Amino acid sequence: MNALQRTNMKRQLNRTSLSNRKAGVASLLTALLLSGCAVGPDYRAPHADVPAQWSGGKSAPGTNGAQAAERPDLRQWWVHLSDPLLDTLIEEAVSGNLDVATAAARVREARAVVRQAGGALYPSLNGTAAFTRSGAGSHAVTTTSSSAGGSTSVLGVGSPANLFQAGFDASWEIDIFGGNRRSLEAAQGGLDAAQWDLRSTLLTLVGDVATHYVEARGYQARLALARATADSQQETARLTRIRFVAGSNSGLDAANASGEAQSTLATIPALEAAYAQSVHSLAVLLGRAPGALLASMEHVQDVPAPPLPVMLGVPADVLLARPDVRAAERRYAQSTARVGQAEAARYPRVTLTGTLSTSGTQFGDLARHSSIGWSIGPAVTIPLFDAGRLKAAVEIADAQRDQSFIAYRSAVLTALQDVENASVSLSRETERVQNLKRSADAYGDAAAMAQSLYRSGSTGFLEVLTAERSLYAAQDTLIQSRVLIATDFIALNKALGGGWDGTEAN
Known part of the structure; x- marks a missing residue:
């Protein structure tokens, strides 16, 4: 083998070795990416220990076990109250309520956090450009050396110089231990929780609007009853005064009749104040001034009567329908991802950086080849000593994860309690209203008989006074019971997870 052949062989071996080294680096990077695992605990949805059926074994009165097991239809449950004005107010509240607007803004914020966290998985590229003009003073001194060992100073005029520079900087953190992926998981969990929080806010809003509306109608009904009763009592007082003047009865009857009428009149201002407060609260829920609904609510309507019975389904259905439970579960997922994020910070970080510059x-x-410079290479950051700071961060994240799990369990128990309480209240109040109705009817008959006997002189005025007082109390209590039935119906639908299921601005 001659010298030329040996030289060519060496060149070939060097090129092969360089290619092998490049391939080895590429294989190493690929292996790191493919084998990279996210440290920390992987999220598993928690198992909620819920009973197979509700404690009563049934739903509202009139249902059997088979009906109770049916999943309730919670879509726009408030339309079953058959009140078009209420439907309109709820739609207006969804679009104008300030709490809903705040919750929707939090959803947009969470979406941006997800995009921000996802961007960390990709390389970043920055471009730079600069222009510099520099020069010496107008009397710059230039010193030159001669071959004879002497030097000469020349006084002249300095010439300005331009310098153009441009370049690119790129970096990419190779997510070997999954810190950035865990960050993205946490951000996604936060977004899911924010979306469920929005639905929870809507659920609360719909229930509050319906409740305040029903209460306002209840105060209207009680005001109408109080005014009608006061008018009747004032007429009775007038007649007793006439009879007293005529000597047909004593002054005691006239005084009792007048006092009873004034007592009923005294309840009217308190009812008017309570009615106004309910309407004010309703207007604020719609995002309007407190007095904005007084005119539209002026026309008196009956207290909405809900359709009964209400299907409850099984307890497990509530966990799927209740947005507060779903939000708590998503926050548990978020805190689990943050444990892995904190754990990954304890491991080395590998960053691939590169620059390209020209001047x-x-x-x-x-653009000339001779003016272009470049560099590329990996950088490794290894945490060696931090006095336990990173380990403490993992412990903090783990404790926060435990808190999120406890909050989830608490949300589950609260949801079950809400359904049980609302169901029992609705069931018992439905039974109570039947007794109150019979009581009011009986007192009505008693009042009519007492009036008839009093006019015929067969009984005294005290019997009339007692009968009318009992009738007014029974009728007023009956109205309040009907309000409670409607509010319990609203509370039960809220507890089951029934809320706004239309379009929401988020």
């Missing part, structure tokens, strides 16, 4: 005294020189 020249003229703009056209930037």
